[in-house]
Amino acid sequence: MFGVVRQKVxxxxxxxxxxxxxxxxxxxxxxxxxxxxxxxxxxxxxDALNSALDEEMSADPRVFLMGEEVGEYQGAYKIxxxxxxxxxxxxxxxxxxxEAGFTGIGVGAAYxxxxxxxxxxxxxxxxxxxxxxxxxxxxxxxxxAGQLSVPIVFRGPNGAAAGVxxxxxxxxxxxxxxxxxxxxxxxxxxxxxxxxxxxxxxxPDPVVFxxxxxxxxxxxxxxxxxxxxxFCLPIGKAKIEKEGKDVTITAFSxxxxxxxxxxxxxxxxxxxxxxxxxxxxxxLDRATINASVRKxxxxxxVEEGFPQHGIGAExxxxxxxxSFGYLDAPVERIAGADVPMxxxxxxxxxxxxxxxxxxxxxxxxCYRSMPMAAAA
Amino acid sequence: xxxxxxxxRAVSHHLRRNDKxxxxxxxxxxxxxxxxxxxxxxxxxxxxxxxxATDGISxxxxxxxxxxxxESTRAEKHLQLLQEAEAVEDDLDDxxxxxxxxxxxxxxxxxxxxxxxxxFISESSEKRVPCYRVLDDYGQPIEYDCSAQVNEELAVKMxxxxxxxxxxxxxxxxxxxxxxxxxxxxxMGEEAINIASAAALTDDDVVLPQYREHGxxxxxxxxxxxxxxxxxxxxxxxxxxxxxxxHYGSNKHxxxxxxxxIATQLPQAVGAAYSLKMDKRSACVAAYFGDGGTSEGDxxxxxxxxxxxxAPVIFICRNNGWAISTHIREQFRSDGxxxxxxxxxIRSIRVDGNxxxxxxxxxxxxxxxxxxxxxxxxxxxLTYRVGHHSTSDDSTKYRPMDEIEYWKMSRNPVxxxxxxxxxxxxxxxxxxxxLRNNIRTQVLxxxxxxxKYEKPPLSELFRDVYETPxxxxxxxxxQLRETIKRHPKDYPLDVPV
Numbered sequence: 001m002f003g004v005v006r007q008k009v010x011x012x013x014x015x016x017x018x019x020x021x022x023x024x025x026x027x028x029x030x031x032x033x034x035x036x037x038x039x040x041x042x043x044x045x046x047d048a049l050n051s052a053l054d055e056e057m058s059a060d061p062r063v064f065l066m067g068e069e070v071g072e073y074q075g076a077y078k079i080x081x082x083x084x085x086x087x088x089x090x091x092x093x094x095x096x097x098x099e100a101g102f103t104g105i106g107v108g109a110a111y112x113x114x115x116x117x118x119x120x121x122x123x124x125x126x127x128x129x130x131x132x133x134x135x136x137x138x139x140x141x142x143x144x145a146g147q148l149s150v151p152i153v154f155r156g157p158n159g160a161a162a163g164v165x166x167x168x169x170x171x172x173x174x175x176x177x178x179x180x181x182x183x184x185x186x187x188x189x190x191x192x193x194x195x196x197x198x199x200x201x202x203x204p205d206p207v208v209f210x211x212x213x214x215x216x217x218x219x220x221x222x223x224x225x226x227x228x229x230x231f232c233l234p235i236g237k238a239k240i241e242k243e244g245k246d247v248t249i250t251a252f253s254x255x256x257x258x259x260x261x262x263x264x265x266x267x268x269x270x271x272x273x274x275x276x277x278x279x280x281x282x283x284l285d286r287a288t289i290n291a292s293v294r295k296x297x298x299x300x301x302v303e304e305g306f307p308q309h310g311i312g313a314e315x316x317x318x319x320x321x322x323s324f325g326y327l328d329a330p331v332e333r334i335a336g337a338d339v340p341m342x343x344x345x346x347x348x349x350x351x352x353x354x355x356x357x358x359x360x361x362x363x364x365x366c367y368r369s370m371p372m373a374a375a376a
Numbered sequence: 377x378x379x380x381x382x383x384x385r386a387v388s389h390h391l392r393r394n395d396k397x398x399x400x401x402x403x404x405x406x407x408x409x410x411x412x413x414x415x416x417x418x419x420x421x422x423x424x425x426x427x428x429a430t431d432g433i434s435x436x437x438x439x440x441x442x443x444x445x446x447e448s449t450r451a452e453k454h455l456q457l458l459q460e461a462e463a464v465e466d467d468l469d470d471x472x473x474x475x476x477x478x479x480x481x482x483x484x485x486x487x488x489x490x491x492x493x494x495x496f497i498s499e500s501s502e503k504r505v506p507c508y509r510v511l512d513d514y515g516q517p518i519e520y521d522c523s524a525q526v527n528e529e530l531a532v533k534m535x536x537x538x539x540x541x542x543x544x545x546x547x548x549x550x551x552x553x554x555x556x557x558x559x560x561x562x563x564m565g566e567e568a569i570n571i572a573s574a575a576a577l578t579d580d581d582v583v584l585p586q587y588r589e590h591g592x593x594x595x596x597x598x599x600x601x602x603x604x605x606x607x608x609x610x611x612x613x614x615x616x617x618x619x620x621x622x623h624y625g626s627n628k629h630x631x632x633x634x635x636x637x638i639a640t641q642l643p644q645a646v647g648a649a650y651s652l653k654m655d656k657r658s659a660c661v662a663a664y665f666g667d668g669g670t671s672e673g674d675x676x677x678x679x680x681x682x683x684x685x686x687a688p689v690i691f692i693c694r695n696n697g698w699a700i701s702t703h704i705r706e707q708f709r710s711d712g713x714x715x716x717x718x719x720x721x722i723r724s725i726r727v728d729g730n731x732x733x734x735x736x737x738x739x740x741x742x743x744x745x746x747x748x749x750x751x752x753x754x755x756x757x758l759t760y761r762v763g764h765h766s767t768s769d770d771s772t773k774y775r776p777m778d779e780i781e782y783w784k785m786s787r788n789p790v791x792x793x794x795x796x797x798x799x800x801x802x803x804x805x806x807x808x809x810x811l812r813n814n815i816r817t818q819v820l821x822x823x824x825x826x827x828k829y830e831k832p833p834l835s836e837l838f839r840d841v842y843e844t845p846x847x848x849x850x851x852x853x854x855q856l857r858e859t860i861k862r863h864p865k866d867y868p869l870d871v872p873v
């Protein structure tokens with residue numbers, strides 16, 4: 001899939017038009033894998049997020065949106081389209097360029113009873129505000145012994161996009177998930193996006209909501225239940241996207257799509273993989289992961305971010321601690337390359353997990369491949 | 377210049393086609409005014425409506441007459457600003473004949489006169505911004521008698537609280553030196569700032585402190601026992617033993633819990649003020665910080681944002697000359713903090729921080745302006761940090777003893793205010809002795825009581841991380857209890873389980 005995108009980019013197209021051309025291709029690949037009860041309508045992740053914001057702002061007057069370009073520009077990625085017109089400049093605030101400033105303001109407003117949704121143009125820029133997120137938002141309820149609660153949501157695109165280089169491509173799931181006091185969510189489909197964003201806004205604790213730029217334009221089928229304005233997904237529960245019995249593959253955000261593609265390829269070779277969409281990074285649904293591993297006895301973790309101290313490392317330890325006796329093979333960990341993201345298309349492709357990497361790892365776990373050195 | 381003219385003609389052509397433009401009713405104005413020549417009839421550029429730019433183009437690349445700006449409330453404000461600027465231009469027009477150089481350019485942000493003389497604004501003005509004071513060093517009112525503003529009851533409460541703060545600080549400091557608490561920091565020399573500013577605020581005003589403002593909490597009714605409980609981290613501490621000493625917090629008193637990182641409270645104060653503004657409350661936020669805090673990025677972000685959002689915040693900067701061992705000369709090169717207000721578009725004042733009456737009246741006035749006009753105010757209170765930075769510091773290592781002594785004895789804010797109060801016959805030596813004795817006993821008693829209380833139970837380790845404890849914390853807690861039961865000798869007896 002990335003190969004297709006790369007060729008078009010090198011031919012001189014802009015990322016946005018490329019995406020428009022690759023989407024039908026993606027949709028064709030993705031839709032047969034869905035198993036929804038009544039897949040009547042389709043909705044892009046962008047629309048899912050927009051509708052979730054709209055409904056929550058309508059339901060609770062304390063909810064307000066703040067960030068760079070969220071108002072007049074309709075959102076840097078058009079997630080907040082139409083919201084300024086509907087709710088006015090009191091509820092949709094265009095901020096000056098100061099992540100530290102508007103994050104601090106959001107935290108202060110939350111201290112005093114409002115429910116801010118703070119948008120970072122990408123989570124890479126949240127680094128400029130990380131003190132407010134960790135030292136204030138995450139820790140205040142604890143340090144103030146419950147007097148200062150922080151019902152805030154930090155959202156924005158996370159992880160690699162396409163051809164944007166190191167300072168626009170890092171995955172921050174592991175950074176935020178290591179901090180007690182925060183909740184960290186990573187939606188994949190439109191159903192995830194709607195349900196988890198609504199849950200995040202309603203949650204009284206600070207939530208880091210990691211979206212993905214490349215998923216915004218992707219369409220997923222949504223049932224009537226998902227479209228209902230009271231729809232909400234529980235925080236801390238993973239979803240089994242595809243049931244299987246031979247090997248467990250865990251993934252979150254964009255990597256879920258790759259894992260599902262890998263599962264298709266593995267199925268043709270007689271390996272029935274179970275794909276788990278984590279949805280919630282903190283709290284991690286250890287119960288679902290461990291139950292799955294106890295069933296399949298094999299585990300492959302997939303993430304886009306850097307390998308050291310990453311999500312896969314935590315999942316591996318959880319399984320070793322709780323289900324060691326059930327493992328029939330060492331845990332395989334697929335992650336991004338341990339380098340700042342390069343820009344050149346060929347280098348970028350090699351720095352991010354591809355479907356083939358997941359397939360090979362699953363085969364290794366099933367002892368269906370050559371020894372490690374040859375397969376790498 | 378000519379191309380600018382041509383473009384503006386194109387705009388005016390657009391405008392005449394579009395009759396939904398609201399300013400079509402306003403009288404025509406010349407945008408460019410070269411030596412008195414008038415330009416064609418033209419509306420300010422912001423009101424043009426053209427076909428919408430496609431998604432994905434960054435705003436920097438949109439033409440200056442961007443689409444749909446007209447419809448937003450923001451654009452209307454821009455329009456207003458431009459029309460006001462045009463009124464300014466009218467005044468400039470009058471000077472035009474006298475001064476060839478006073479010509480006007482139109483840029484985003486409004487009209488600005490231009491000059492052919494290259495002139496840099498000096499990095500410092502010749503005279504420093506003067507400092508507002510009401511009482512002289514001997515407690516004598518300089519200009520007028522302010523007992524009308526501060527009556528006997530208020531004055532006596534202010535004075536007794538200043539003395540209480542002084543004694544409380546001294547005794548808690550000693551308690552740390554004796555090893556009974558782990559840490560303390562005093563507000564010595566800043567009693568007037570603490571108490572007088574608190575007296576000028578109401579209980580509805582939200583306070584976001586740095587960490588040297590416990591006098592504000594004292595004024596609002598936090599008891600000596602409650603202070604002691606927090607310092608000892610016992611089980612009746614409102615902070616449940618979570619924080620190191622002096623990190624007080626009280627929702628009841630509208631005093632947000634102290635947070636150690638410097639200046640983070642400044643943008644947070646703007647957020648809290650925004651919440652007050654949305655609720656249309658007749659209250660403001662008071663955010664305190666020191667001279668050192670103004671170097672943080674959050675200071676810039678907070679002040680800039682407060683001005684843009686028109687938030688009712690009073691920024692109170694305690695310029696006490698020292699940030700631990702960093703003297704203000706190494707902290708900044710501006711004339712203190714007050715001059716920065718205008719840089720952000722914020723009204724500001726410099727006040728003698730050791731003059732309780734000056735602090736009181738300035739904060740009161742600032743509060744009224746902040747609430748009525750819904751705008752931020754900056755107050756720089758000049759003072760001196762008489763004590764060490766904290767119990768972890770020995771300031772004699774970086775500043776001379778006689779400097780400290782001078783400020784402690786000759787420029788003491790408590791003594792200065794006492795002289796004024798006594799002059800009004802509202803206080804005397806006998807009451808002084810009684811008060812000091814009383815407070816001393818109470819503080820010592822509070823310490824003894826706090827020390828004897830049990831520490832918080834083990835369950836408090838796991839509470840309040842989230843609103844509802846998650847399953848992993850439940851597990852960890854039961855695992856811990858299990859371990860304690862199995863290995864009791866490894867766990868201290870004085871920790872209640």
